[in-house]
Amino acid sequence: MKSIHAIIAEDEQLAREELIYLLQNEQDVITYPSAETGKRLIELYVEHEPDVIFIDVEMPGITGVEAAKRITELAYNQPPLFVFTTAYDEYAVDAFEIDATDYLLKPYSDERFQKTMRRIRKQLVQMNEKNEQHVQQDQIPTSKLLVDDGDRMVVLSPDSIYYAVPSKRIVEIHTKDEVIKSRMTLQELEEKLRGLSFFRTHRSYLVNLNYIHEITPWFNGTCNVTLQDKLHTTLPVSRSARKVLLELFKN
Numbered sequence: 641m642k643s644i645h646a647i648i649a650e651d652e653q654l655a656r657e658e659l660i661y662l663l664q665n666e667q668d669v670i671t672y673p674s675a676e677t678g679k680r681l682i683e684l685y686v687e688h689e690p691d692v693i694f695i696d697v698e699m700p701g702i703t704g705v706e707a708a709k710r711i712t713e714l715a716y717n718q719p720p721l722f723v724f725t726t727a728y729d730e731y732a733v734d735a736f737e738i739d740a741t742d743y744l745l746k747p748y749s750d751e752r753f754q755k756t757m758r759r760i761r762k763q764l765v766q767m768n769e770k771n772e773q774h775v776q777q778d779q780i781p782t783s784k785l786l787v788d789d790g791d792r793m794v795v796l797s798p799d800s801i802y803y804a805v806p807s808k809r810i811v812e813i814h815t816k817d818e819v820i821k822s823r824m825t826l827q828e829l830e831e832k833l834r835g836l837s838f839f840r841t842h843r844s845y846l847v848n849l850n851y852i853h854e855i856t857p858w859f860n861g862t863c864n865v866t867l868q869d870k871l872h873t874t875l876p877v878s879r880s881a882r883k884v885l886l887e888l889f890k891n
Contacts, residue, residue: 649681678702697726
C-alpha cells in the first residue's frame with residue numbers, strides 16, 4: 641500500500657507529542673506539521689490535503705467537529721478520513737455524525753491505536769479501489785462516433801458508414817440511413833476512425849472496407865470499388881492505394 645499522509649490537530653502538547661510518536665513508528669505513515677487550533681487545521685488541510693486527520697474534539701475557537709465539517713465541504717474530491725481524539729467519551733456521538741473512521745479515547749493504548757490504524761488502512765484501500773474503478777469506467781472507449789453537422793450532434797456507429805467525401809468546406813458522411821454533413825475535414829474523420837476498417841482509396845474518399853462489393857480495373861493502374869449500398873456507389877481508387885487495398889484483402 642502507498643504511504644499514508646496524516647495531520648494531527650491537538651491543542652494539548654503532551655497528547656500531540658504522543659500521537660506524533662505513535663505515527664512515526666508506523667512505516668507507511670508520513671506526518672505533516674500539526675495544528676493546535678481548528679482554524680490552523682483547515683489551513684494545513686488546504687496546503688497538504690492529507691489522507692487522514694487525527695483531530696481533538698475540543699479545541700480553541702473552532703471545535704474539531706466544526707473543523708471536520710468545513711474540511712469535508714472544502715474537499716474537491718474525496719474528504720480525508722477523520723479519527724477523533726478526546727478524553728471524554730460523551731463526544732463520540734458528535735464525532736460519528738460526520739462519518740468518522742474511529743474515535744480514540746485518551747490515553748490511548750498501543751492495542752487500541754493499532755486497531756485504529758487497521759481501520760484506516762482498510763478504508764483507504766477500499767477508497768483507492770473505488771477510485772480505480774471510476775477511472776477505468778471513465779476510460780472505457782465508446783464504439784460510437786460523435787459528429788457535429790452544424791445544427792446537432794449526431795451519434796454514429798462506425799459500422800453504419802459506407803464512405804465519406806469532401807464537398808466544398810464540409811465532409812459528407814454517407815451512412816445506411818442518411819448523409820450527414822460535418823464541418824470536420826476528411827483527415828480529422830480518418831483520425832477518429834483509425835484502427836477500424838476504413839481505408840483512404842483516394843485523396844478524396846474514405847471507404848468502409850466491409851462494404852466493398854467488388855473491385856474493377858480502370859486505367860493506368862487505377863481501379864474502382866463498388867459498394868453494397870442501395871445505389872451500388874462506385875468510387876475511384878488511386879494507383880498507389882490500389883496496391884495497398886489488394887494486399888489488405890489478400891491478408
